[in-house]
Amino acid sequence: MLNSWEFIHPNVKSDEGHSMATRLNALGSLFFFAKLVLKRDRLSPSLHKRIAQSLERDHIHLVLEIPRDHLKTTLVTESLSMWWALPFTEMDEALMRDLGYGDDWIRWMKRAHNPNNRTLIVSENEPNAIRFGRRIDSHYTSNAVFREVFKEILPDANCAWNDKSKTQKRTASGIGEGTYDFLGVGGAVQSRHYDRIIQDDIFGRDAKNSELVANDTIEYHRLLSGVFDMDVVEKELGDEVVVGNRWSYYDLNGWIRENDKKGHWTFETHDAEGGCCAEHPAGIPIFFTAELLAQFKERLSVEDYSHQYRNLAVLPGECPFRPEWLRYYELYEGNRNSVKAAYIRHNVYDGKSLGDIPVSLLTRKMICDPNHSEMTGRAHHAIVVVGYDSESGMQYLLDTWAKSSSYDELVATIYKFAKRWKLDSVYIEKIVAQQLLRYPLEYHGKVEGFNLAVNFLVAPRSANAKDERIRAMEPVFRNSKFWSRKDHTQFDNEYRTYPSSRTIDILDTLGYANSMFESIRYRDVVGAIDGWNRRRKQALAEAR
DSSP states (O other): OBOSOOOOOOOOSSHHHHHHHHHHHHHHOHHHIIIIISOOTTOOIIIIIHHHHHHSSSSOEEEEEOOTTSSHIIIIIIIIHHHHTOOOOHHHHHHHHHTTBOHHHHHHHHHHOOTTOOEEEEESSHHHHHHHHHHHHHHHHHOHHHHHHTGGGOOOTTSOBSSSEEOOOOSSOOOOSOSEEEEETTOOOTTOOBSEEEEESOSOHHHHHOHHHHHHHHHHHHHGGGGBOHHHHHTTOOEEEEEEOOOOTTSHHHHHHHHOTTOOOEEEEOOTTSOSBTTBOTTSOSSSOHHHHHHHHHHSOHHHHHHHHHOOOOOTTOOOSOGGGOEEEEEEEEEETTEEEEEEEEOOBTTBOOOOEEGGGSEEEEEEEOOTTTTOSSOOEEEEEEEEETTTTEEEEEEEEEEOOOHHHHHHHHHHHHHHHTOSEEEEEHHHHHHTSHHHHHHHHHHHTSOOEEEEEOOOOSTTHHHHHHHTTHHHHHTTOEEEOTTOHHHHHHHHHTTSOSOOHHHHHHHHHHHHHHHHHHHHHHHHHHHHHHHHHHHHHHHO
16 A cells, blocks of 8 residues: 555646646645645655655654745645645545555544634734735735635635635634634634644844844743643644744743753754755755855855854854854966965955965874764764964865765775875774774775775773864964855855754864874974074073
8 A cells, every 4th residue: 555645747637637736736746736736846856745744644743943935834834734624525536546545644634624623823013924824825816726626615795705714615614713823923813623733934133133022922832832732732623833943042942852851842944054964965055055155154144144044052152163264275287387286375365365275295194983883873974184384373274075875985085085185094993993994995906006004093982082172173263264165155054053953973083183283383393392492502502
């Protein structure tokens, strides 16, 4: 028996057959209904279909964190509320059974769809909620596909239909609440009873800027649990979705996380820049282009960008690294004295331009920090290649890689970087190098025709060791001694959102490199002092 909807191609010749195929597809798939029946063409299979599938289930108590302007209202408040209110008839059931769907699927269809459904839609304020309702209006009044396929629920003169409450044609009478009721935070909910609730961005800028408004919003969210019909509560059928982007560390979503002791809520979080889940790898935007996100990043504060587009909750003033501390360079291949070589061209800052330097003059180190659990666990394997100019004290991030992968892929990348940057060694924690990477390193050495020397890292395992390594980079960043490239997006993300970053693999690995360069700086200082002492003794001897 089929247990998930398989799209029916409506390539039948008759209008009736085409309409029936469209109807069945709409009932079986929220994403199909939203994109092709409601004609929301911008919805993306790679993002919104994934989210739609997470909404197609029983007993939803979901906090859905979607970046700003990523069509969350379109998919959830508009499309999902209408999808719940679709009719599922005996004819629909018979046709689906003919297609191979069994009892479990039919039971789900009857649970998902009900023309007598009552959904309460709440927004930050009443005007916003009313605007949501007007989007629903347009389908009932002028969407030809929706009106043709689901004509039996179109409201008539006996149906209440206004800004605050809309009731489609139902199969039952005596239901007090509308198919869709719309309230702003603080709206009266006494004597109201609903089957489902959608809270769309009820915590907004006003709540972020006022502790009083924030507390009122959270208290109102708590009160909404009392509007479910008792019959719904007893059967544990009430669905509730809180949808929106983050606004602050202390917003509604943060409050739910902190106070949901019994695990009543499920959280699904999406990051505009990727890296939020297996379907959306880091560094690949989930909907907008990288160029557009870069514009938002320039216009917004670190906190606002992190909250609204990355759904990373950042405490005010918590980010220890400032964006203006970073310096960027470009890499190019130059030809000087008939020799091709890689050169660094510094971007201009504060009207100052540093001269180009060949990469070959830098002390280059490759550091690898593997995930001990290989392809499992939250952390990724990480590799960084950093160049150090002992004369100026500048550090240059030459290459980065972070991924949850096999050890074979990790070691293959190590050798690829070694060839790219002309390195003959790599730094790895001793236990990992000896126990987990020994054979992959030996195998790839044979394949590549050269063996990398393995230097052992000293890796403290105290509770604060990782944080201490990262924060030790602060003087380097603050004094504009660290240079990166615009294409090092994962480093950039971690830098701008630390310590709230979902991953800190690149930053942590850079901490090891910084320790190595500290040793070089210490040797240089000691050497300079020794040289000064020798010259002083020589001068005193000559003076005698």
